[in-house]
Amino acid sequence: MTRSRTAYLLVAPGLLWLLVFFVAPVVQLASVSLQSPFPGYPGYYYRDVNVGNYVVALTQFAPQLGRSLLYAAIATVLCLALAFPLAYTMVFKAPRWRGLIMVLVVAPFFTSFLLRTIAWRQILADEGPLASSLRALHLLPGGHLTETAAAVVAGLTYNFLPFMVLPLYASLERVDPTLLEAGADLYGSPWQTFQRVTAPLALPGVMAGTLLTFIPAAGDYVNAELLGSEHGTKMVGNVIDAQFFRVIGGYPIAAALSFTLMAIILALVVVQVRRFGTEHLT
Amino acid sequence: MRRRHRDTSVREAMGDLRLEGLRRVYGDVVAVDHLDLTVPQGSFFALVGPSGCGKTTTLRMVAGLDRPDAGRILVGDADLTRTRAHERPVNTVFQSYALFPHLSVLGNVAFGPQRRGLDRRTAVAAARSALDLVQLGSVAERRPQALSGGQQQRVALARAIVNQPQVLLLDEPLGALDLTLRRQMQVELKRVQAEIGLTFVHVTHDQEEAMSMADTVAVMNHGRIEQLGPPAELYDLPRTAFVANFLGQSNLVPGTLVGTEGDLAVVELAGQRVRVLAGRCVDQPDGRRQVLVGVRPEKVRLLRPDDPVDRPAVTNVLARGRVRNVAFSGVATQYLVDLPGAGTWTVFEQNLGVDATAAVGDEVGVAWDLRHTFTLAGDEDPTAGRTELDATGLDATGLDATGLDATGLDQTGLGATGVHGTGLDQTGARPRVPQP
Known part of the structure; x- marks a missing residue:
C-alpha cells in the first residue's frame, strides 16, 4: 500500500509534465489536423473531421515525406558505419584514447546546432577547398556541394553522429573482452568472431543508436533548410515549417503532415523492435 | 605486421606440447622468463604458483591470446609461435568461463565445431555428445546465465573438449566454485581427462588441487619453473625453499x-x-x-x-x-x-x-x-613461498586428508575453512603482472 503510494508520488511529476506538455498538445494537434478552413475568412478554421487534410498530406507532399525517410535512413546507415568502428576502437583497441575521443564526439554539443550547420555551408561552399579539390579531380559532376541532397545527408549524418556513438560505446563497453578471446580460441577468425560474438552483443546499442538517429533525422528541417536547395531536397520538416508559418490556412495540412510522420516512424520502430526484438536484447 | 598462416595443417598438429625459451615482458616486469617445458601428449599437467608468477601468461601464450617476446611453442613438430589463436589446435577453459550470453548452451558448445567448418547438423550432434559427457544434456536449450556456477563450468569444459584439441588449457577453472563443488569438479575433470585422453594443462594457485589431479606438477615462481615432477616426488623432495613452503609446509x-x-x-x-x-x-x-x-x-x-x-x-x-x-x-x-x-x-x-x-x-x-x-x-x-599467515604461526593445519581445506582463501570466500595460508595469494607483496 505504502509502496504503491510512494510509486505514484514518484511518477506523478513526470506524468503531469507529459500530460500538460505532450498529451494535451498532441490531442490539440490531432484536432487541428482535422479542421476545415472557414469559408470567406482565410486563416480561420472550424472544428471538423476533414480527412481531406491527410489526403493532401499524403499525395501532394509524398515526395518530401519519402525524402525524409530516405535521407534519415541513409544518414542512419552512415552514422552506424562511422560510429561502430569508432566505438569499437575506443573500447577494445585504444582504451587509453577513450577520454579524448569521447570529448571529440561530445564537444560539438557545446556549440549551437544551428551554428554548426551554418558552418557546414562554409565547408561545402563552391569556393571552399573541399569543393574546389573535388572539382579539380572531376569528382563533382554538378559543380556544387551546397544545395545538394548529398549536403543534406552529410549534415544529418554529422549532426546525429553522437547519438549513434554514445549508445554503441555503452553497449560495447559492457562486452566482456574475454568473450572475444573465447571466440578466437574456438576457431573464430577475427571477422567470424566479430560477426558471431561482438555484433550480436552490441545489438542493443545498435538498436538504441538507430532509433536515436533515425527519429530526429526524419523530422529534421534545419539541415535541408540550410544545406539543401529550394527544389528537390526539401524534407517533411520544411513543408511543415512552411505550412505553419508561411502559408495562410496551412495549419491543418501541417498538423496532418506531423501526424503522418509520427505514425510512419512509430510503425517503423514497432517493426524494428519486433524483428530484432527483445530476444537479442537480453 | 604478424605473418598470417592460412595453412590449416597447424590445426592438425599432434604430439607433445613443447615450450622453448619462452619469454614475456610487460614494461619492466618479466612475467615469463626463459621457460623450457615439455608436456607429454595425453598427460595431466599442472602449473602451480602464486598470482603473478607467470602461469596465466604462459597459458595465454600457448592459447595464442598473448604473444611471446622470445621463444617457441610447438605441438609435435608444428611451430605454433607465429600462428593466431583461432589457428591453433588448442582450447581454453577460461577462469570466468566466458560463455556467450547470446547463445544457448548448445549454441555455445557448437560454436567451435561450426567455426571449424562442420555443417550445422554434425556440429550440433558433436555438441550434444560433449554435453552428455559432462552430464548436461538436459539443459542444452537454456541460456548459460540460467545455470549454476558448477553447470556453467561444465558447459565451458564441454565447449572446449568438443573440439578434441591437442592441448586443453584450464585457467583456474574451479576458482569460482565453492569447496564442495570444487571437489566434485576435480573428480569430474579427472574422469573426463581419462576418458578422452587429451593433454590437459591446468593452471592453479591451489597446490592441493594441483597435486591431487595432475600427473606432473610444475611449481612456478617469478616467471620460472622452480621444480617439476610427479606430485608425490615433488612433495617428498623439494629442491628449493619456495617449493618446500608453497607445496604444503x-x-x-x-x-x-x-x-x-x-x-x-x-x-x-x-x-x-x-x-x-x-x-x-x-x-x-x-x-x-x-x-x-x-x-x-x-x-x-x-x-x-x-x-x-x-x-x-x-x-x-x-x-x-x-x-x-x-x-x-x-x-x-x-x-x-x-x-x-x-x-x-x-x-x-x-x-x-x-x-x-x-x-x-x-x-x-x-x-x-x-x-x-x-x-x-x-x-x-x-x-x-610462505604467506604472512604462515610466518606468524597462525596456521591451523595442513593435513589435507582431514577434509579441512588447505587451499586457503578461494574466490568465493567459502572454502576457507582453516586459516591455512599455503594457497593464499601472495600478490600483496609483489607487483601484479598487467594483463594486456
Missing part, C-alpha cells in the same frame, strides 16, 4: 654440514646434530657447508624429555624445545615448538592418543625419521 632451519657417516650427511644446527641421506642433499658448489635442513611438519612427532627414542639409528632428534602454541583441529593437532637456535617448528600430530601430547609451556623435543629429511642451498630464504 616445511620446517626449514639453517645448519652447517660437518661430515658424513656412510651414506648419511651430518648437519649441525643449534649445537645439535641431525643426519640426512646424502641423496637428499641439494648439490652445492664445493666448500659451501651452509645448508637449510628441512622436514615436513606431519613427519615430526613430539618427544617428552623422559620418552625413549624409537630406533635411534634412523631417527633425528632435536631436544630442549618448548611448546609455544597448541591448535586442535579435530583430526589433528598443530604444535608450535620454539627450539633455541633452531627457530619455531610446526608439528602436526594425528590425535591418536587419549590425551593431548603436550600443553603450552611444556618442555619437548622433536623427532623424525631421518629419511624424511632434506637439505636445500644454505643461501636461500627459508621463508620463501
Whole structure:
C-alpha cells in the first residue's frame, strides 16, 4: 500500500509534465489536423473531421515525406558505419584514447546546432577547398556541394553522429573482452568472431543508436533548410515549417503532415523492435 | 605486421606440447622468463604458483591470446609461435568461463565445431555428445546465465573438449566454485581427462588441487619453473625453499654440514646434530657447508624429555624445545615448538592418543625419521613461498586428508575453512603482472 503510494508520488511529476506538455498538445494537434478552413475568412478554421487534410498530406507532399525517410535512413546507415568502428576502437583497441575521443564526439554539443550547420555551408561552399579539390579531380559532376541532397545527408549524418556513438560505446563497453578471446580460441577468425560474438552483443546499442538517429533525422528541417536547395531536397520538416508559418490556412495540412510522420516512424520502430526484438536484447 | 598462416595443417598438429625459451615482458616486469617445458601428449599437467608468477601468461601464450617476446611453442613438430589463436589446435577453459550470453548452451558448445567448418547438423550432434559427457544434456536449450556456477563450468569444459584439441588449457577453472563443488569438479575433470585422453594443462594457485589431479606438477615462481615432477616426488623432495613452503609446509632451519657417516650427511644446527641421506642433499658448489635442513611438519612427532627414542639409528632428534602454541583441529593437532637456535617448528600430530601430547609451556623435543629429511642451498630464504599467515604461526593445519581445506582463501570466500595460508595469494607483496 505504502509502496504503491510512494510509486505514484514518484511518477506523478513526470506524468503531469507529459500530460500538460505532450498529451494535451498532441490531442490539440490531432484536432487541428482535422479542421476545415472557414469559408470567406482565410486563416480561420472550424472544428471538423476533414480527412481531406491527410489526403493532401499524403499525395501532394509524398515526395518530401519519402525524402525524409530516405535521407534519415541513409544518414542512419552512415552514422552506424562511422560510429561502430569508432566505438569499437575506443573500447577494445585504444582504451587509453577513450577520454579524448569521447570529448571529440561530445564537444560539438557545446556549440549551437544551428551554428554548426551554418558552418557546414562554409565547408561545402563552391569556393571552399573541399569543393574546389573535388572539382579539380572531376569528382563533382554538378559543380556544387551546397544545395545538394548529398549536403543534406552529410549534415544529418554529422549532426546525429553522437547519438549513434554514445549508445554503441555503452553497449560495447559492457562486452566482456574475454568473450572475444573465447571466440578466437574456438576457431573464430577475427571477422567470424566479430560477426558471431561482438555484433550480436552490441545489438542493443545498435538498436538504441538507430532509433536515436533515425527519429530526429526524419523530422529534421534545419539541415535541408540550410544545406539543401529550394527544389528537390526539401524534407517533411520544411513543408511543415512552411505550412505553419508561411502559408495562410496551412495549419491543418501541417498538423496532418506531423501526424503522418509520427505514425510512419512509430510503425517503423514497432517493426524494428519486433524483428530484432527483445530476444537479442537480453 | 604478424605473418598470417592460412595453412590449416597447424590445426592438425599432434604430439607433445613443447615450450622453448619462452619469454614475456610487460614494461619492466618479466612475467615469463626463459621457460623450457615439455608436456607429454595425453598427460595431466599442472602449473602451480602464486598470482603473478607467470602461469596465466604462459597459458595465454600457448592459447595464442598473448604473444611471446622470445621463444617457441610447438605441438609435435608444428611451430605454433607465429600462428593466431583461432589457428591453433588448442582450447581454453577460461577462469570466468566466458560463455556467450547470446547463445544457448548448445549454441555455445557448437560454436567451435561450426567455426571449424562442420555443417550445422554434425556440429550440433558433436555438441550434444560433449554435453552428455559432462552430464548436461538436459539443459542444452537454456541460456548459460540460467545455470549454476558448477553447470556453467561444465558447459565451458564441454565447449572446449568438443573440439578434441591437442592441448586443453584450464585457467583456474574451479576458482569460482565453492569447496564442495570444487571437489566434485576435480573428480569430474579427472574422469573426463581419462576418458578422452587429451593433454590437459591446468593452471592453479591451489597446490592441493594441483597435486591431487595432475600427473606432473610444475611449481612456478617469478616467471620460472622452480621444480617439476610427479606430485608425490615433488612433495617428498623439494629442491628449493619456495617449493618446500608453497607445496604444503616445511620446517626449514639453517645448519652447517660437518661430515658424513656412510651414506648419511651430518648437519649441525643449534649445537645439535641431525643426519640426512646424502641423496637428499641439494648439490652445492664445493666448500659451501651452509645448508637449510628441512622436514615436513606431519613427519615430526613430539618427544617428552623422559620418552625413549624409537630406533635411534634412523631417527633425528632435536631436544630442549618448548611448546609455544597448541591448535586442535579435530583430526589433528598443530604444535608450535620454539627450539633455541633452531627457530619455531610446526608439528602436526594425528590425535591418536587419549590425551593431548603436550600443553603450552611444556618442555619437548622433536623427532623424525631421518629419511624424511632434506637439505636445500644454505643461501636461500627459508621463508620463501610462505604467506604472512604462515610466518606468524597462525596456521591451523595442513593435513589435507582431514577434509579441512588447505587451499586457503578461494574466490568465493567459502572454502576457507582453516586459516591455512599455503594457497593464499601472495600478490600483496609483489607487483601484479598487467594483463594486456
